[in-house]
Amino acid sequence: MDKLMQIRTFVRIAERASFSAVARELDVTQSSVSKAMTTLEKSLGARLLSRSTRSVSLTETGQHYLKRCRQILVDLEEADAAVTDLTSLTVGMLNIAVPVPFGLMFISPRVARFKSLHPALQINLNLNDQPLNLVEGQFDVAIRLGELNTQGHAVRKLGESPFVTVAAPIYLGFHGTPSKPDELASHNCLGNL
Numbered sequence: 271m272d273k274l275m276q277i278r279t280f281v282r283i284a285e286r287a288s289f290s291a292v293a294r295e296l297d298v299t300q301s302s303v304s305k306a307m308t309t310l311e312k313s314l315g316a317r318l319l320s321r322s323t324r325s326v327s328l329t330e331t332g333q334h335y336l337k338r339c340r341q342i343l344v345d346l347e348e349a350d351a352a353v354t355d356l357t358s359l360t361v362g363m364l365n366i367a368v369p370v371p372f373g374l375m376f377i378s379p380r381v382a383r384f385k386s387l388h389p390a391l392q393i394n395l396n397l398n399d400q401p402l403n404l405v406e407g408q409f410d411v412a413i414r415l416g417e418l419n420t421q422g423h424a425v426r427k428l429g430e431s432p433f434v435t436v437a438a439p440i441y442l443g444f445h446g447t448p449s450k451p452d453e454l455a456s457h458n459c460l461g462n463l
Contacts, residue, residue, distance in 0.1 A: 274346075276310040277339045279303060280318060284336045287326050360388040366395050367404065367412040373397040377413070 282292045283303070293300040311318055318332035328336060368377045373395065381393055396409070404412050404423065413428065435454070437447075448454055 273310075273313070276306045277342065279306050280310060281336065281339050281343065283307065283319065283326060284328055284332065289321075289326060359390060361390040363392045363394060364411070365407070365409045366393065367402050367407065367409045367414075368395065368397055369399050369413065369415055370397045372413060372415065 279292060279296065282295060283289060286292055286295075289303050289307075290300050293303045296303070307319060314335070316331045316335075317329050318335055320327045320329055366377065374397065378395060378397075381395055385391065385393055396407070402409065402412065415431070435451075437457075441458075445457060448457060
């Protein structure tokens with residue numbers, strides 16, 4: 271057992287007044303608990319526990335050591351919690367590049383909710399349909415439509431959005447129904463290029 275585990279074991283023995291109860295709690299043998307305490311006492315050069323066949327009690331030195339060990343364990347738990355808090359806190363600037371229609375319809379409504387979950391995070395939402403150099407633009411995330419040049423970028427397909435050509439029946443009645451895409455050139459069209 272390492273020193274920290276020996277300290278934890280010592281504190282548990284002091285609280286339970288029983289080697290066997292601590293052994294069951296730690297799921298180890300009673301002899302390993304006894305060996306840990308013997309090793310701890312030898313490293314300190316002092317007896318911490320008075321043992322008999324029926325009872326375990328703290329020596330005066332053990333009482334002082336217990337107080338300090340409890341504080342060490344509290345400090346360790348607080349240090350662990352502080353690190354957990356820091357690593358779970360999302361901070362900094364998140365630069366997102368999104369095409370205008372997609373950004374307005376799907377991303378911008380969600381930015382406020384995401385920001386409420388991560389209040390220390392600053393979000394820069396760049397709505398732009400032009401090709402971008404993601405590195406020069408210092409974008410962390412970009413959502414693009416169509417085929418991509420993926421060299422040097424981690425790319426994940428989010429989904430598909432097929433283009434659909436539609437026309438009002440009245441328009442088709444006046445101008446005829448095209449049978450192939452090439453015929454659209456001679457029609458009045460609103461397109462998303």
